[in-house]
Amino acid sequence: MNDAAVLAIIVAVRGLVPLLIFRWNLAGALLAIAADGSDAIIQDVLGAEPLRGWYHEFDKIFDTYYLGIELWVALRWGDPIARWMLAGLFALRLLGVAVFEITEAREVILFTPNVFENYYLVLAGLRSIRPGYRLHGWGEAVLWLAAVTPPKVLQEYVMHYRAAQTWHFVRDEIFTPWN
Amino acid sequence: MTGEAPKWRERLRRALVVAAVAAVVYVPGAVTLWMLLAGRA
Numbered sequence: 001m002n003d004a005a006v007l008a009i010i011v012a013v014r015g016l017v018p019l020l021i022f023r024w025n026l027a028g029a030l031l032a033i034a035a036d037g038s039d040a041i042i043q044d045v046l047g048a049e050p051l052r053g054w055y056h057e058f059d060k061i062f063d064t065y066y067l068g069i070e071l072w073v074a075l076r077w078g079d080p081i082a083r084w085m086l087a088g089l090f091a092l093r094l095l096g097v098a099v100f101e102i103t104e105a106r107e108v109i110l111f112t113p114n115v116f117e118n119y120y121l122v123l124a125g126l127r128s129i130r131p132g133y134r135l136h137g138w139g140e141a142v143l144w145l146a147a148v149t150p151p152k153v154l155q156e157y158v159m160h161y162r163a164a165q166t167w168h169f170v171r172d173e174i175f176t177p178w179n
Numbered sequence: 180m181t182g183e184a185p186k187w188r189e190r191l192r193r194a195l196v197v198a199a200v201a202a203v204v205y206v207p208g209a210v211t212l213w214m215l216l217a218g219r220a
Contacts, residue, residue, distance in 0.1 A: 026196065030203060121200050121204060129197070150208065151208025154211050154212055155208050162220045166207075166211065169213075
């Protein structure tokens, strides 16, 4: 398949799937993550690389798009502490992405990890189990933050600071370990 | 009896929500830790 067709498929997937977040706060977010990871797989499977050379810029734009939808949704949950936490974490991430794009210093991404996403998922999960769930205080808010930050920092370190190809590792070690 | 099925179905749904969120939050970190330990990062 040619580059333009593959690019159209990737843009359609990454542009449309996050819209599900408006209807299904948690399931839509999980599907948006799957869509986020799908671009490298789509390129691999269809044998074209339209994102070669500008993948990070493309990825950051669509990441910000779906995380922005999550923030939009969360601001309407009627949970003041969650609102402040998520707005702060989103702003931190946005600042990190902007500074990284200007300076190209990978350390910036390491110090501004995408904790927003994990935090949103936990709260969306809690609200899915107990509709109308609200954080009971800043203590609980900080506890959840402490629970979801370490795995994301590790992920940012390997994927963005060390620039390791996670998908290739998963493909080689988990999906086709016999190769 | 009619109330039983929705109850276990709701429990299953809640368990799936917890499992899905835990997997998405922790599995990527675990995989990247594995990459580090395997010298692939």
